[in-house]
Amino acid sequence: MAGAVSSRGCQKIRGSQIRDLIDSKHSVLFDCDGVIWNGEKVVAGATEVVSLLKRRGKNVFFVTNNCTRPREKYVQKFSRLGFADVAQEEIFSSAYCSALYLRDVAKVQEGKVFVIGGDGVYEELRDAGVPFVEGDVDDSGMTIVDCPLEADVKAVLVGYDDKLSFLKLAKACCYLQNGECLFLATDPDPWHLLREGRVTPGSGSLTAALETATGRKATVIGKPSRFMFECIASQFGVDPAQSLMVGDRLETDILFGANCGMETLLTLTGVSTLQEAQGYKDSDAPDKKDYVPDYVVDSIADFLPLLEDDD
């Protein structure tokens, strides 16, 4: 029985296997970076795959931990890269879902959110009607002892912030001394690879600094937490059993799919490799099995011939 369990997963599929899989689902959820595009370079065939899935009547959603852009900027990016038919309501970013969490779950309308983050977070909070403290005020020359703090901060939200300063971190620590102040993170991504081999700390890194400084654990909105799927499900009535999660990172995308009860497909155009997936599959640790994708393709372009067949 243990042998039967461990032989599941990591199935490299092609041809009619891909068609059967797609035919069995109503919805396909795509991660963006490493799946649909890499930076400003679209993955070959991705625009056609999205169009064809929609023509076959599938719901298509984009689920990204990237919190730096508001959704309208994602719509522009999709359009710029040649996607003719991606609508704002199909895009679920960690910034958007964090705003939904603060509005609908935490209901902080009567207080303010202190934000470590950028325009993506600010604009989504504004759209959702969630009041927030502008984090980028000019407090140069001030220290945490002499700078003013807001009286009614009910939550601290931490996301990627390339304008992070020590004072912002210290302010967050002060607000989080109040145990009733919520502690949220847009996403757990530890780092990001940029051009020229340069790397930056991700939201998860900044969150770790605050977790250590406060002795508290943040509630994480982005993948692999279930909350972004709950946002999609509540707006579109999506059934996880009829949904496929397509991603390039085992520790976020594939685990997210497993956490939400979806079948999962790893595409090899991004971060994780087939060897890593196989490593998790061969591992004896039971907590690693949710990192194993059900299916693997080289690229979502592998969907293409099968979808085109029907036309």
Add this chain to the structure above:
Amino acid sequence: MAGAVSSRGCQKIRGSQIRDLIDSKHSVLFDCDGVIWNGEKVVAGATEVVSLLKRRGKNVFFVTNNCTRPREKYVQKFSRLGFADVAQEEIFSSAYCSALYLRDVAKVQEGKVFVIGGDGVYEELRDAGVPFVEGDVDDSGMTIVDCPLEADVKAVLVGYDDKLSFLKLAKACCYLQNGECLFLATDPDPWHLLREGRVTPGSGSLTAALETATGRKATVIGKPSRFMFECIASQFGVDPAQSLMVGDRLETDILFGANCGMETLLTLTGVSTLQEAQGYKDSDAPDKKDYVPDYVVDSIADFLPLLEDDD
């Protein structure tokens, strides 16, 4: 037997018990903040205790995780607070010991150290002849993709830095991509309490951000690591069995004493309480026993009558 073990420790001592303890030691190591002073306020009796210990022929050392001042500033602080006879060579700060580690253990003279930290760290590195990259260059407006990186960075050293910026963190991440670049932290302190109830992230918090971003673990120089004791022992030939560690924090000072094979004394003028010490003592977890001080006093002023008796 288990009962006998768990009954050891947390012994509140006074009178002749204190004298017997002091008489049995050649050296007394004091943490500073919470033991000798609190901020700019000296603990009552501390100046006399230090003088009297020295008059009785004891070695006295000050062992602090605070990396913000060079040792000469500590000498000035001791003098300002009324200590007439504290010499620079008796002071072991995490900044000084980090410089010693880089010079004597890591031997990075042929490369440079990238520093997240402040003047305390810079001046100790300068004194030790360890080359470093000035972290506070004006790179405003630059991003990690377009800012220059030094070619010969052999170590990243992270300490308390109230001028921390995102770019400094990102540069450290880039240097640490090279697995041969050492990753050091001055100390593990997670946070510091300032005036007016304000708090700031400590070195440990900034280190946690980089550990998450790089997937690496830092080598920590400060307490509870043994390295600061090794610095003292190598310069003064101190025997841990004949040394007493006096501190106010169970998780740093008392654990440091235990790690180095010293007897330990908790003073209640700082962070940790007798209840917390008792809690560790009553805990069944074997890894908690090193947080239990051997002895407890209300204040190091309790040493005073006994030391004076002899004069």
